[in-house]
Amino acid sequence: DAGVIQSPRHEVTEMGQEVTLRCKPISGHNSLFWYRQTMMRGLELLIYFNNNVPIDDSGMPEDRFSAKMPNASFSTLKIQPSEPRDSAVYFCASRADRGNEKLFFGSGTQLSVL
Amino acid sequence: GNSVTQMEGPVTLSEEAFLTINCTYTATGYPSLFWYVQYPGEGLQLLLKATKADDKGSNKGFEATYRKETTSFHLEKGSVQVSDSAVYFCALSYSGGSNYKLTFGKGTLLTVNP
Numbered sequence: 001d002a003g004v005i006q007s008p009r010h011e012v013t014e015m016g017q018e019v020t021l022r023c024k025p026i027s028g029h030n031s032l033f034w035y036r037q038t039m040m041r042g043l044e045l046l047i048y049f050n051n052n053v054p055i056d057d058s059g060m061p062e063d064r065f066s067a068k069m070p071n072a073s074f075s076t077l078k079i080q081p082s083e084p085r086d087s088a089v090y091f092c093a094s095r096a097d098r099g100n101e102k103l104f105f106g107s108g109t110q111l112s113v114l
Numbered sequence: 115g116n117s118v119t120q121m122e123g124p125v126t127l128s129e130e131a132f133l134t135i136n137c138t139y140t141a142t143g144y145p146s147l148f149w150y151v152q153y154p155g156e157g158l159q160l161l162l163k164a165t166k167a168d169d170k171g172s173n174k175g176f177e178a179t180y181r182k183e184t185t186s187f188h189l190e191k192g193s194v195q196v197s198d199s200a201v202y203f204c205a206l207s208y209s210g211g212s213n214y215k216l217t218f219g220k221g222t223l224l225t226v227n228p
Contacts (some may be wrong), residue, residue, distance in 0.1 A: 033215070042170030042220035043158075043203065056215065091157055101218060103150075106143070 004106035006092050011111045021109045022072055025094030032060040033103065034067055034077050035091040043091075049075065050097075082113045116141045120204045120219035127194055129224050135189040135222050137178075137204035145206040146173075146182050147187040148216070152201040161189075161202070192224045 005024040025032050034046040047057040049069045059109055069075040079086055089108045121136040145167045151157040162171030167182035176191045204219040
């Protein structure tokens with residue numbers, strides 16, 4: 001299994017531009033999570049999908065952020081317009097349900113907004 | 115609400131030294147407790163877990179015991195190696211249902227010198 005795959009690994013963009021981060025979860029996993037990691041705030045949960053349906057988006061900072069999961073094998077996190085304070089590492093993680101609590105993380109996308 | 119507090123880093127040790135990283139939690143009920151590890155440039159990986167009071171999780175020489183009376187889950191290793199250099203995250207969750215999520219501590223950076 002290739003694990004959770006995220007792209008791109010690094011993204012550098014200018015303030016005001018649209019940014020799209022992509023994630024392919026592990027095949028067969030029912031739950032998908034987007035996290036943001038910064039030095040100041042640590043690891044924050046942005047949004048959680050179960051069976052492709054958003055269950056908890058209370059961590060999404062503001063309307064500039066949106067996430068979709070059109071099918072079981074793909075999810076996107078979009079920031080429009082981006083701001084310098086959005087600079088962070090964004091992680092996608094997936095989990096199989098059925099009593100298994102172990103999260104599998106991707107390698108993350110390092111986002112820099114100039 | 116639920117929260118996790120872990121000792122602030124960075125922690126710097128010499129090879130073969132004893133390691134303790136403190137973690138305490140605040141939660142209602144009986145959560146499951148976890149330690150995740152993040153190696154440089156990678157996503158988080160589950161290191162060990164404990165699901166009920168007095169359980170001991172162990173993996174790769176690391177151990178942590180779920181102490182309900184002190185609401186703690188301290189991570190220990192008797193003899194660290196250079197390859198243990200990483201960021202360590204304590205986390206808690208409640209299992210069951212589809213609205214499951216992990217609450218992470220802010221992470222503790224460990225550097226082991228040869």
